[in-house]
Structure formats: structure tokens, C-alpha cells
Amino acid sequence: MNAPTRNWADLQAPSLDDVEILARDALARLPPEFLALCEGVTIHVEDFPDDATLREMQCESEFDLLGLFRGVGLAQGGEVATGQWHNRVWLYRRPLLDYWAEHEETLGHLVTHVLVHEIGHHMGLSDDDMAAIEAAADE
Structure with missing residues (x-):
């Protein structure tokens, strides 16, 4: 049996909005106890990190x-001081698409x-903890 063919000529790369939708869908599938600890964390999607972030993170390329x-993670006390940005997760679309x-x-x-x-x-979790949370989201 032949698999259906796709019309690749009409497809476009996922947009910033598409990646944000994927992130919000992923967040909704995470275990409730994990979500409860994420309260107040916002998700932002950009094409690339800004130059200051690239320097700070010592990246060799904007795709790194x-x-x-x-922000201030729960592992660091979790309190946001006056004048401090709230906790955010940045996702970078172009590096994600390149990796994908x-x-x-x-x-x-x-x-x-x-x-x-x-x-x-943000929560100070171990790699094993994060792997278990990902596995629960995939179920």
C-alpha cells in the first residue's frame, strides 16, 4: 500500500505563532503538579536570541x-523583586527549525x-525529573 503523498510545494515553515501554539499545547499536556509550579511563567517566541543574550550565553552562532x-527560579527563592522582569521562557524559532x-x-x-x-x-529539577515529565506529556 502506498502512503499518501503530500504537496510539499505548498507548505511553509512554521511561523512564530505556530511555534507558540505548539508550546502552549505542550504546556497543557504537562502533569498538573508541574503546571502548578509554572504559575506566572510566560512563553515568548522569537526568531533568534538578541545579541546581548548571545554574548551572555557565550554562543558562537545565533543557532546555538x-x-x-x-527570571528568578523557584530554586533561587522564586520571589520577583520590584523592577525585575517576571519569569519567562524564550523559544527561538529559527534555531528550533534548524535542529528539527x-x-x-x-x-x-x-x-x-x-x-x-x-x-x-526555573524549578531546579534534575535531568531525570525533566525526562519523566516529558514522558508523562507524551502519554
Whole structure:
């Protein structure tokens, strides 16, 4: 049996809005106890990190960073001081798409992985904890 063919000529790369929808869908699938700890964390999608972030993170290329948590994580006390930005997760569309094109996983899985990893930094979780949360989101 032949698999149906897709009209690749009409497809476009996922937009910033598409990646944000994937991230919000991924967030909704995460375990409730994890979500409860994410209260107040916002998700932002940009094409690339800004130059200051690239320098701060010591990136050699604008494609080196898939996502980033900014703020005061629960592991650091979680209190946001006056004048301080609230907790945010940044997802970078073009580096995500570049990584996706070179690996055999779905874009949805990749966005979930990066989102859990960055929020995991917020909560001070171990890599094993984050892997378990990702597995629960995939069920």
C-alpha cells in the first residue's frame, strides 16, 4: 500500500505563532503538579536570541540557543523583586527549525523538550525529573 503523498510545494515553515501554539499545547499536556509550579511563567517566541543574550550565553552562532529561561527560579527563592522582569521562557524559532531539520523527531516533541528543560531550570529539577515529565506529556 502506498502512503499518501503530500504537496510539499505548498507548505511553509512554521511561523512564530505556530511555534507558540505548539508550546502552549505542550504546556497543557504537562502533569498538573508541574503546571502548578509554572504559575506566572510566560512563553515568548522569537526568531533568534538578541545579541546581548548571545554574548551572555557565550554562543558562537545565533543557532546555538534553542530556548532560555529568564527570571528568578523557584530554586533561587522564586520571589520577583520590584523592577525585575517576571519569569519567562524564550523559544527561538529559527534555531528550533534548524535542529528539527537535522534530527529525527517531531517539531512538537522538540518544542516540548525545550520548554520542559527551560521550565525545569526555573524549578531546579534534575535531568531525570525533566525526562519523566516529558514522558508523562507524551502519554
